Amino acid sequence: MPRERVPKPVGRRVIRRRIPPSETAAAFCVLICLVLIAVWVARRKDRFDPADRTPTVETVPYERVGRVLETEASPDSIIDADLGQFAAAVAARGWSFNEPIETYDPRTLYRKIDGAAERFLRHGFRRLHCLRLTDGTHGISIDVYDQGTPENAASLFDPDTWKGRPVIVSGPLTYFTTSIGAIGTCGRCYFEITADDDDPVSVAAARDLAEAMARLPNESPDTVWEDADE
């Protein structure tokens, strides 16, 4: 009867002359599992589910591309940011700033309005300030383009757009209302006020905000807005 274990002459390890059927069966099972996994991986490769790595809207770490002047969301903090009477006038109308103000310069303007930036750059664009107001339900966006001179700002008006609409002139302020807000100029600034929808309350508020634009800086280009960036 052969011995099952024989000592190797040069070492302390033992070798076996016979492998039990149970171990053979287990090895085959492991092998089959590995083959099945390989087949599954090969089949799944082309059916990759991007959801596995898709961030949700809440967690996506997108970059706030504009220069953030303030991160605190209160009217007072906006005033602290040296936006002056303009911010105070807006806040007085009962809408709050829930998002930081974003500022873009000629180098970064495309990040806000990719494809449309050239229209403003052609007319001496200096800065864009974007404000976002909300009353909890509705939203209003205010985009103020500092074009350097009143002539540059006025040249952004498209005659086809406001033809036939009553243009309101109030001191340095010139604007017309749209169905969801107002568009106009004040001094060297061109502005667009846009409600998110055609809800009458937010549209009325957006139009009303146009009067607040009269507080926009009219001084030379390097005064108020420049201070705001520091």
Add this chain to the structure above:
Amino acid sequence: MSNDGNRFERTLDRRTLIRRLAAAAGLTTVAGYPALAPEGWPLSRRDSTGLRSKSRPKPVRLKDFTVEKPIFAPDLAVGHGPTPEERLRAALDALGGLEHYVRPGEIVLLKPNVAFDRSPILGATSDPDTVEALIRMLLVDCRAAEVRVADNPIESPADCFSRSGIGPAVGRAGGRVILPDDSAFRVLETPAATLIQRWPVFFRPLEGVDRVIGLAPAKDHNLCGASLGLKNWYGLLGGPRNRFHQAIDEIISDLGLMLRPTLTIVDGSRVLMRNGPTGGNPSDVRRADTLVAGTDPVAVDAWAFEHLLERRGVPPYLVAAETKGCGRIDFLGRIEVVG
């Protein structure tokens, strides 16, 4: 071996010791050489700058997503109607039915234009109602396994999807929004292209996709005249893509080579007639209640340019696209108008 007691005893002679030491030294030298040899030497794996170990993902190529249209169907079809669903059905049925292009169990990428965080009223983005209706058709009529909706706006993607109304519309219809992040891009090879032979593209939503449908708004564009179906694919580009504005006709025609979609749809629910691509004034927007769909993106754009934007001629980028073989401008005799 004289007896069992000496079985495991063995003396190590000098010759054997030297031989083993030499073998060990040789193995150590061979193993250590790649790591220790100066960078210029053959087989050296030294990486003092870290550049060698930097991952270099292989560029990817997109497959052709086109589907052969039925013999009787035109290349493009126009749908009129009061609701987005009626417009879609009219146009797509004329093309042979959406079920012909999307089979049960397939994964579909729907690419709307979500470039700006603007209200849909301004016409700068795709109409959310049309997006919703199309997703429902894909999921219910075609029994698609999944409808992905993706775009890569430079502004905050989450804000753009939210304020354009497209994010909520996708959620209501049962689709899935895929937002871009840094790891979602792959370098795409388009050998025939002029400007984007190798360029990073928002690739994650394209992983494992069977069909691709573009759903673009019709709008004016201050650089290229019009932003329609071909320009819509610009939203998949990553990298410093704003540099392409200097050669916008070339890049748009390249986009026709980069991606060959199953269907191209240009929606005239709201047509931004002036001050595009961002708009800002609702009076610049015209409600056309018309939609054009087709398998030839160049013909679709040509028709939309003439009939939705009401312009004469063709924009230069379409001429370039036709020259590159992306389609044919001449749509006469290849179109059916329904409704």
